[in-house]
Amino acid sequence: MHAIQLHRFSRGFDKKTILDAIDLSIPAGQFVALLGESGSGKTTLLRALAGLDQDAISNGSAIINGTVSVLFQDSRLLPWLNVEDNLTLGLHSVQAKASVKQMLQKVGLDDKAKVWPNTLSGGQKQRVSLARSLLREPDVLLADEPFGALDALTRMRMHGLLLRLVERIKPTVILVTHDVDESLLLADRILVLKEGKISEDHAVALAHPRRLDHPLLMALRTRLLQSLGVETEFL
Numbered sequence: 001m002h003a004i005q006l007h008r009f010s011r012g013f014d015k016k017t018i019l020d021a022i023d024l025s026i027p028a029g030q031f032v033a034l035l036g037e038s039g040s041g042k043t044t045l046l047r048a049l050a051g052l053d054q055d056a057i058s059n060g061s062a063i064i065n066g067t068v069s070v071l072f073q074d075s076r077l078l079p080w081l082n083v084e085d086n087l088t089l090g091l092h093s094v095q096a097k098a099s100v101k102q103m104l105q106k107v108g109l110d111d112k113a114k115v116w117p118n119t120l121s122g123g124q125k126q127r128v129s130l131a132r133s134l135l136r137e138p139d140v141l142l143a144d145e146p147f148g149a150l151d152a153l154t155r156m157r158m159h160g161l162l163l164r165l166v167e168r169i170k171p172t173v174i175l176v177t178h179d180v181d182e183s184l185l186l187a188d189r190i191l192v193l194k195e196g197k198i199s200e201d202h203a204v205a206l207a208h209p210r211r212l213d214h215p216l217l218m219a220l221r222t223r224l225l226q227s228l229g230v231e232t233e234f235l
């Protein structure tokens, strides 16, 4: 079954077309990275799938089967609730609350359950945010540059953490990113958005953990950078 299905899906703002009759099927459990130059419409596509931006003009259809969680670049934690309460918000059963403790352990923050979000580092906030988005074990995770504001080392740790959680929960993932290496390390499939269309669609059939010096990844990296308009001669 497909978790996400777009059929001639278009979306624009103020008569300007951003997404132009896109056809796309994403099978359940696939991890898709979405690349594209700045302004190509990656966020527009993700927000459309999340049911946001109701003022946008849409055509065609975009269907998601199952429950959805969204993860943004900024952690969006509620500053007046401690970490644990940010996670338990909206949960009712005692069992669900117990799973919060487990999830905090998984993201390595069990000692931070009672602290305020503003006392956490950027990476810690994003770990809480990741924990929150996966706590309800969604069928689909829509992530918009969730690691874009983190330093390189923290980002690498987050990659490992995300892969571990995804392996356990097995959601379908769409990860919007500017980072070609991130897409190569994480995704089963890499899409490039250009001029309103999916201009490239690559399967990456390699097990994790991956190394960027794998010949397949090195070749794909050069190709992707070129499609994104990056001069690769010295890279």
Ligand SMILES: Nc1ncnc2c1ncn2[C@@H]1O[C@H](COP(=O)(O)OP(=O)(O)OP(=O)(O)O)[C@@H](O)[C@H]1O
Pocket (backbone or CB within 6 Å): 013, 014, 018, 036, 037, 038, 039, 040, 041, 042, 043, 044, 045, 053, 178
């Ligand atoms: N709410 C809106 N109203 C009007 N125009 C919008 C709106 N949201 C996005 N756009 C326009 O849609 C285009 C695509 O924006 P979008 O944020 O989807 O691109 P992106 O590929 O995610 O870019 P970036 O990589 O820089 O985040 C841009 O030209 C942007 O100005």
